[in-house]
Amino acid sequence: MNELEISEVSRVFPGAGGRPPVVALQPTTLKVARNDFVTILGPSGCGKSTLLRIVAGLDKPTTGAVIAGGREVTGPGVDRGMVFQSYTLFPWLTVRENIAFGLREKRLGEKEKWEIVDDFVEKVGLRGFEAHWPKQLSGGMQQRTAIARALANDPRVLLLDEPFGALDNQTRALMQELLLGIWEREQKTVLFVTHDIEEAVFMASRVVTMTARPGRIKSVTPVDLPHPRHYTVKASPEFSALRLKLTEEIRSEALAAAAEG
Amino acid sequence: MQPLEPIPRRARIALGILFFVLFVGAWAIATLGGFVSPTFLADPVTMVKDGVYLLTEQGFLADIGVTVWRVVGGFVMAAAVAVPLGIAMGAYKPVEALLEPFVSFARYLPASAFVPLLILWAGIGELQKLLVIFIGSVFQIVLMVAVAVAATRRDLVEAAYTLGADDAGVVRRVLIPANAPDIAEILRLVLGWAWTYVIVAELIGASSGIGYMIINSQALMATGQIIFGIIVIGLIGLVSDFAFKWLNRRLFAWRLA
Numbered sequence: 001m002n003e004l005e006i007s008e009v010s011r012v013f014p015g016a017g018g019r020p021p022v023v024a025l026q027p028t029t030l031k032v033a034r035n036d037f038v039t040i041l042g043p044s045g046c047g048k049s050t051l052l053r054i055v056a057g058l059d060k061p062t063t064g065a066v067i068a069g070g071r072e073v074t075g076p077g078v079d080r081g082m083v084f085q086s087y088t089l090f091p092w093l094t095v096r097e098n099i100a101f102g103l104r105e106k107r108l109g110e111k112e113k114w115e116i117v118d119d120f121v122e123k124v125g126l127r128g129f130e131a132h133w134p135k136q137l138s139g140g141m142q143q144r145t146a147i148a149r150a151l152a153n154d155p156r157v158l159l160l161d162e163p164f165g166a167l168d169n170q171t172r173a174l175m176q177e178l179l180l181g182i183w184e185r186e187q188k189t190v191l192f193v194t195h196d197i198e199e200a201v202f203m204a205s206r207v208v209t210m211t212a213r214p215g216r217i218k219s220v221t222p223v224d225l226p227h228p229r230h231y232t233v234k235a236s237p238e239f240s241a242l243r244l245k246l247t248e249e250i251r252s253e254a255l256a257a258a259a260e261g
Numbered sequence: 262m263q264p265l266e267p268i269p270r271r272a273r274i275a276l277g278i279l280f281f282v283l284f285v286g287a288w289a290i291a292t293l294g295g296f297v298s299p300t301f302l303a304d305p306v307t308m309v310k311d312g313v314y315l316l317t318e319q320g321f322l323a324d325i326g327v328t329v330w331r332v333v334g335g336f337v338m339a340a341a342v343a344v345p346l347g348i349a350m351g352a353y354k355p356v357e358a359l360l361e362p363f364v365s366f367a368r369y370l371p372a373s374a375f376v377p378l379l380i381l382w383a384g385i386g387e388l389q390k391l392l393v394i395f396i397g398s399v400f401q402i403v404l405m406v407a408v409a410v411a412a413t414r415r416d417l418v419e420a421a422y423t424l425g426a427d428d429a430g431v432v433r434r435v436l437i438p439a440n441a442p443d444i445a446e447i448l449r450l451v452l453g454w455a456w457t458y459v460i461v462a463e464l465i466g467a468s469s470g471i472g473y474m475i476i477n478s479q480a481l482m483a484t485g486q487i488i489f490g491i492i493v494i495g496l497i498g499l500v501s502d503f504a505f506k507w508l509n510r511r512l513f514a515w516r517l518a
């Protein structure tokens with residue numbers, strides 16, 4: 001069964017102040033099977049965030065519909081966890097309290113709740129930082145907390161919008177391995193937006209590329225690299241071949257986007 | 262001097278005190294040097310003597326107590342009404358559409374101009390004094406809190422929704438805690454204004470309080486007493502401001518961390 005069915009979803013933003021409407025996303029169809037790890041790759045402004053926000057229920061499609069777990073999406077829900085492009089930890093809560101945010105909504109017992117929280121603190125490697133406020137954390141730590149916060153809710157689908165976009169290369173690589181490791185162990189349906197080709201290939205079971213604005217799906221590339229994946233896979237010929245193929249696809253889109261301005 | 266460069270704590274305190282010293286010095290030279298007639302402005306020494314006289318012989322401490330109680334009473338009433346209303350306005354657009362135009366209008370009604378009207382309605386008792394402060398503070402707080410709440414980071418609200426919060430949960434667990442420091446800051450600011458309203462309220466139809474003492478002293482041409490009263494108000498304001506800031510730092514340490 002498909003965990004997620006995105007059917008003919010498009011989004012047009014009405015033009016403000018007499019400007020013409022903006023087509024952010026052309027009709028897009030994508031089916032995501034259970035425990036699939038799909039990365040969405042596309043140039044800036046092609047509508048990746050828009051698509052993810054519609055799946056999360058934070059925005060409404062102009063046409064089409066999203067079916068999650070057999071039911072049409074009408075708004076945000078605990079079945080779809082989200083990690084945002086910007087840092088969105090609650091600054092007045094500590095790391096531990098941030099991770100517990102969703103669990104508190106679920107009205108879990110105190111003991112059970114903190115057990116789950118501490119388990120995820122451990123999984124994302126934030127032992128010793130539980131009592132820190134977001135301001136006291138590095139960007140990488142904040143995104144790890146955000147991932148833990150989303151996962152602690154045990155969503156059926158995890159949506160990530162360029163979660164490592166603001167991080168330096170080393171931290172980024174470590175975070176990719178961390179997230180992939182969690183996925184390999186826990187199995188989860190994941191939709192992961194990025195504009196980094198290497199990241200898209202390394203993480204994915206399938207890479208979806210999008211065209212330049214207004215975006216639509218251009219291609220879907222299966223990635224058959226074995227699991228568990230180690231960072232050394234990035235040096236393998238299979239990886240290089242995939243990277244080259246996707247680079248060419250994205251390059252033509254980036255050129256188109258640049259030409260358009 | 263380098264812009265925005267912090268200075269050591271001791272230097273900051275020393276500079277702050279220095280200006281007070283300069284101010285009193287200028288005042289002393291102007292009055293004790295005979296440049297200004299004592300009829301219009303008492304010198305610092307007379308002021309201190311008058312102050313001691315007020316405190317020891319005239320029971321001025323009781324007046325201070327009455328005034329503080331009026332400010333605090335009126336202000337607490339205003340905050341109790343205004344903070345929830347402001348949060349509701351900031352959070353829910355229909356409430357904002359309903360109340361915002363009226364509150365914006367009412368905000369410009371001068372509290373002091375209500376004094377004669379309030380005397381007609383509520384007599385010259387305590388209630389009238391409290392109402393002056395209430396009217397002066399309530400609309401300001403409502404509006405400022407509403408603006409703060411409406412400006413809450415949207416991405417935090419969205420994150421809360423994706424984590425399963427419902428509408429009431431977003432208000433309770435995001436809008437309120439996210440803006441609590443701003444609301445505390447607004448209250449600190451408006452409390453300062455409440456002090457000006459209380460004196461106005463006490464200048465007319467009062468039989469106690471700092472304002473009452475000041476208007477009495479005017480009849481006696483006792484400028485030393487007037488100045489002492491004004492300085493007492495300033496000192497109380499300073500102390501309450503410090504207390505507020507200290508409390509905010511304590512309560513909202515996450516902001517400074």
Ligand SMILES: Nc1ncnc2c1ncn2[C@@H]1O[C@H](COP(=O)(O)OP(=O)(O)OP(=O)(O)O)[C@@H](O)[C@H]1O
Nearest residue numbers: 013022024043044045046047048049050051195213
């Ligand atoms: N609320 C909005 N109102 C109007 N236009 C919008 C709105 N949100 C997005 N857009 C437009 O829709 C297009 C797609 O935006 P989106 O944020 O989805 O791009 P993206 O692929 O996530 O880009 P990036 O990689 O830079 O994050 C952009 O041209 C943007 O200007």
Ligand SMILES: [Mg+2]
Nearest residue numbers: 048049050085
């Ligand atoms: Mg984006």
